[in-house]
Amino acid sequence: MSIEKFQPISGYRRIPENEMRKRAAAFYDLMHRRRTVREFSNQNVDRQIIIDCLRTAGTAPSGANQQPWRFVVVSEPTIKKQIREAAEKVETDFYHKESTAIWRSELKKLKTSPSKPFL
Secondary structure: OOOOOOOOOOOOOOOOHHHHHHHHHHHHHHHHOOOOOOOOOOOOOOHHHHHHHHHHHOOOOOHHHOOOOOOOOOOOHHHHHHHHHHHHHHHHHHHHHHOOHHHHHHHHHOOOOOOOOOO
């Protein structure tokens, strides 16, 4: 078994500092506006958009550069329902058995519950 030698990133081009500042500010602005989503449109998303998003997520750095995660796209309503029911069971157990009183108090302020109709 041979160990691969370190290979530098090919095609790397340092971005000028003023451009990095501009990109960093734009990225912060984008991330600052995101929120947890609990209601979704029933409009279909082009499959290539989903594939490109997952390809991007799969490039995230990981220990030993192994990228151990797996992504699954579920479009079948029956399977989505099963996922929701399983998630709600786990959430119910958490809310009523595993969470602390402080945690439950914080959840109550947010008006959340084990019900996950958005799944």
